[in-house]
Amino acid sequence: MTASGVVKRVGSPLLFGVAFLGVWELIVMAFDIAPFTLPAPSAIWSAFIERFDQVLEETLVTGKNALIGFLLGIVFGVLMSLLTVRFVGVESLLTPLAVAVNAIPIVVIVPILNNMLFGTTSQVPRRLMVMLIVFFVVFINVSKGLRQVSATHLELMRSYAATPWEILLKVRAPNAVGYLFTAMRIAAPLAVITAFVAEYFGGVQSGLATGVRNSLNGSKDVTWAYVIGASVLGLTFYLVSSGLERLHGGKQNSG
């Protein structure tokens, strides 16, 4: 990408964002809206600066939950898709299971886990929720990548008298790498959202959503300060994962 391309791609959204905040500020001033209803951007910003340490702390808690769940979900998703593609019998067993489990609105499992297994002092249920969500995205995409290999490649491997394991390692797995990066891009924002939402269902008194919930009775500028933290966290996850995907895609298609 050229320098002017960067300016164009980043410049216009930035301009729009600044204009949006400006109008927001003006409306709050002009109609004299109470900070209890809708605080002005300037008020939110000063609340954010004032409570920066607190916001940062809660962001790190939620971020850590999201990251651990994300990584575990990737590991299990990849392992499970490798197993199912290698042993077809497992697939016929697991795919309906995956669909069934996927149909449960799984954040509601959090309070169950909180009460039954881990108690209310543990972050584990939240991480497990993130892991489950990420697992399904990775499992479905990587399985697709392992299966959708070119017929010519398979015929060639057969002509080389390759074993099923060799086909898995030398054709299916490399073919699925791109699908894994796509799955990571899709799953990264979901991981943050899930980590955030899971906090609403009880458990330890920490994390961004807990901060939001506990501040709802007071002035809303504090609430919005936590929202800034959440946005930054989600954006970070998205940028890193889509950057990785782009890096991989660029390696494949450039030149």
Added chain:
Amino acid sequence: MTETSEPIDVTRAVEVIGASMVFNDGTPARVAALNDVDLVVETGDFVSLIGPSGCGKSTLLRLIANLLDPTAGDVRVNGKPAAQARLDQDYGMAFQKSGLFEWRTAAKNIELPLELKGWDKRLRAERVGEMLDLVKLPDRGSNMPWELSGGQQQRIAIARALASHPPLLLMDEPFGALDEMTREHMQSELLQICAATHTTVVFVTHSIPEAVYLSDRVVVMSAGPGRITDTIDVELGGTRNEDTREKDAFYGKITEVREALRGSEMTGEARGIEDR
């Protein structure tokens, strides 16, 4: 008492005996792709299969490669059952789509069959170098497939097919996607490579001049069901070059193949009517 099969001539690279291939038998989608096909390819021969689309050329090649099992009949390669020949990697294969693995460099693509055969790393590197020289791309080993032109990709695919010294090369329209100039150039190169490596070739093509230029024999097939209707000895001599394409004998053979093709379509129609 066991019935002893006829002694197999070991010099025969390919022997297809009474082979039939029916897809989806017993369903409405039943296709008789090949019916009672006999084909013998002597070692060192270059044999082309030509015929209308759908007459079973690719199917016949897949039977020889043991990518498919015939529903009736027998296929032998180098005197062994086709399945054993495949396990022994007695043949190399190249398709119209080069089928290069896009995540591997050109050199790594050539190396793959050697890797699977368990060759030592140093030997592999040496052989890859030789093959890159053979297909006249000595500097392109580190390129990824998409960095190569269509003709270069096809050369790498041929190098890969020949890497493990297979005595037999099976090719399914390998130059079908190339422009006319590149195509003629690749044909001459293929002849040189096969002469240098003493490789037997079974070559599927749609192009009459290509079949005549390359082959010792042209096998003409017809559809509905797929079968061999004619075999034409080309007799243009062992050394062929660009001048060969200008010769009267060359044009004569092209006419002969064209007429055989037309004739096979006529009898095909006639039989179609008879059968009803």
